[in-house]
Amino acid sequence: MTADHAALSLIELGAVFFGLGVLGRLAQRAGLSPIPLYLLGGLAFGSGGVFGFGSIQGFTDIASEIGVVLLLLMLGLEYTPTELFTGLRRSWLAGVVDILLNATPGAVLALLLGWGPAAALVLGGITYISSSGIIAKVLNDLGRTGNRETPVVLAILVFEDLVMAAYLPTLTGVLGGVSLAAGLRAVGVSLLVVTVVLVVAMRFGRYVSAVLFSEDREIFLLKLLGSALLVAGLAAAMQVSAAVGAFLLGIAIAGPAAHSATRVLEPLRDLFAAIFFVVFGLNTDPSDIPPVLGYAVALAVVTTITKLATGWWAARRQGIGPLGRARAGASLIARGEFSIIIAGLAVSAGAVEPRLAALTTTYVLIMAALGPIAARVVEPLARAVRASPAVKPAS
């Protein structure tokens, strides 16, 4: 019986991974991010979907939690504390404009639908946060790393990621749904913890790196993963959100340790993050999607324009030409992993409108697919507009 169960689990898990591999290959062929296809895969398997699987649910649930931890840990590894602080100082104004323009549409829609202030906070976060994973890949694929508008884009992403470090604990507090005073206290405590950890990471990061680092890949991997899960778990127990704990640990690890950590963790992150997207798709009932499709499309249109405007404005402040401004705006359009992480927090807390999951899935499906395409076509499009006789000055 147990042998049968194990066999069934292996077959199911194998089928899932193989299927994701095929989907990933398709996405690559089409020059897209694999995230939308993973979500679709999850939808197909999920409740009310074409298939269903039961025997590996325990594994996929914890694996998707690990996926979130690894996504945020690797994000933290990308940046040194100094980069974060200089980024914050240089780009705070663009960052604030970004928040105002892009969180507002989501928040307003949630309020208009009567889903309440908590859902407004959630949906605002979902429409606000760009996908640094997708964007970094697109910038690299299109050979735009050396472009002059690229630091503008990166600075906005850095700012967004820092905002996440304050936003996620706040969200956890609000979703905890206790009294307003207790909620505010939780928010205050978590913000304090985040600040203290950031400062400590900046001062004593090299000790953290020294403790974790090992020349031996196997030992390093175990210490790294162990500490990430420990910190994430402790952070979750303190209501600071596991993801933020992992993010802060990632920031604290710097120097050569960070480079090897990235190399060691990358395959694991890809594996567990894929499961995370599938599980989110699984938990969305496909029959919930048609009623929210219109809202998702409207939100997609509005927040595409607002991200374009954000990038345009920020790039213009740095003296970038019109083509570069258009590229900066279009690069920022993609939403992905973080929107899903936010929605995942909200759904698992169970404190918000259930249709939110379907709305987020649809929205991210659109934006993760649209982002890379927009980044690609914006340049020829902008050139065509500039060259068209309608816009050309009479000469």
Added chain:
Amino acid sequence: MNVEVTPLPGIGVRKDFALRSGQRVGVINHRDGAIELIISRTDDPDACVASIPLTVDESATLGNLLGAPQLVAQLTEEHKDLPGIQTKQLPIFEGSPYDGRTLGDTELRTRTGVSVVAVMRAGQLHPSPDPGFTFTEGDLLVAVGTSEGLGAAKKVLKNG
């Protein structure tokens, strides 16, 4: 020359400068050690017409090619009042017997009368190398001497 250094969070550092033509040329030092040569477009200075990944060896060679002629020209200019004295670049080729050996081992001064005034390595200038300076493949020696002496020195470096 005003080199602009721009941090690229999560990627590395961009170092570039504007040419007289308005084009930008520079490098991106990736955090993993990779180097990329970037050249901006003429019609859109914000974008790049090329970004070329270089290995460490490739960028060192490029640095030598770009840097050495200027140094030689400068030295030649300084020696123009001394007839018969020339400045030349002498490379340490692959397979040279002095790859991994010192300047003293070559006995260039004794054998050819030529003085090595500088070594270009990886785009860096090492002026007045002492006899203990160890050569490596790809180094460009900047040598001063008579034209016969320089010809002999070239053979010494190639054949031992």
